[in-house]
Amino acid sequence: MTSTTETDATDEYATLGAKLRRLFVLSRPRFWLYLAGPVLVGAVYGAGELSDLASPVLVALFAYFLVPANVFLYGINDVYDADIDAANPKKDADAPEARFGGEPFVVYAVVVCALAAVLLIALVPDPAQLWIAGFVILGSQYSAPPLRFKTTPLLDSISNGLYVLPGFAAYAALAGAQPPVLAIAGAWLWAMGMHTFSAIPDIEPDRRAGIETTATRLGERATFAYCAVCWTLAAAAFGAIDLRLGAALAVYPLLAVGVPLLGIDVDRAYWWFPAINTVVGAALTMGGLWVLSGGLPV
Numbered sequence: 001m002t003s004t005t006e007t008d009a010t011d012e013y014a015t016l017g018a019k020l021r022r023l024f025v026l027s028r029p030r031f032w033l034y035l036a037g038p039v040l041v042g043a044v045y046g047a048g049e050l051s052d053l054a055s056p057v058l059v060a061l062f063a064y065f066l067v068p069a070n071v072f073l074y075g076i077n078d079v080y081d082a083d084i085d086a087a088n089p090k091k092d093a094d095a096p097e098a099r100f101g102g103e104p105f106v107v108y109a110v111v112v113c114a115l116a117a118v119l120l121i122a123l124v125p126d127p128a129q130l131w132i133a134g135f136v137i138l139g140s141q142y143s144a145p146p147l148r149f150k151t152t153p154l155l156d157s158i159s160n161g162l163y164v165l166p167g168f169a170a171y172a173a174l175a176g177a178q179p180p181v182l183a184i185a186g187a188w189l190w191a192m193g194m195h196t197f198s199a200i201p202d203i204e205p206d207r208r209a210g211i212e213t214t215a216t217r218l219g220e221r222a223t224f225a226y227c228a229v230c231w232t233l234a235a236a237a238f239g240a241i242d243l244r245l246g247a248a249l250a251v252y253p254l255l256a257v258g259v260p261l262l263g264i265d266v267d268r269a270y271w272w273f274p275a276i277n278t279v280v281g282a283a284l285t286m287g288g289l290w291v292l293s294g295g296l297p298v
Contacts, residue, residue: 034163035166040285042168044288047175125172164187190230193230200223224256248284
């Protein structure tokens, strides 16, 4: 039997326009570039020449990871976190994120976006297929049973390497080979730090809900230190490839140290990162384009 809450939600989102607006909010538009941005970065370093960036495969990768992948990833998260989110202030009516209200069309949209990923796997060259498949597996099992990585300390952090898999797919699709091991390690460590930093504002709501994460296990102060270590290692890995790459990533450990040291509210700092990541990603992309066009030595 359908609950009163689910009936009300269905009535509220009866029109197509209302449903699309709801999916727009649930897909976290502020975070769209967290998946689509790595596609651009991976592409400029995987391309052999500028014309490669007009590849239909790259366009398909960017289009998928800009919107459908976010509907898939955050839709699953919200469906399986409905009870937990009831006590999360980040999901209040006046907050930037929204709660899942039991709307069936959200579930249907998640399934459609997952099937779109399967079609994308069939479209891209073989070296890129592994990364897209990995995104679907980690993206679902981060939030959904049976694994539900997000409720297991350390695995919640490690599994969030899923955010850089689109970049590896773009690199592999254009280069016809896998990214350098140091780049994979550095990007994965960066994603681990990003995820765990974002979990700091959720420490108290998660504890009240009985959810264990890396952040709840470590506590706020040690979590900042954990993020600083992840981001320092990420910068070192990229710096071993090119010092300029390491310098661009060095802003992150500085933030992990500076935010608690200066007494900045972590809830406020959390919302800086979409802009910070966009600026750093743009710098990496422009640097790659300059090298690709012959303007800088490799």
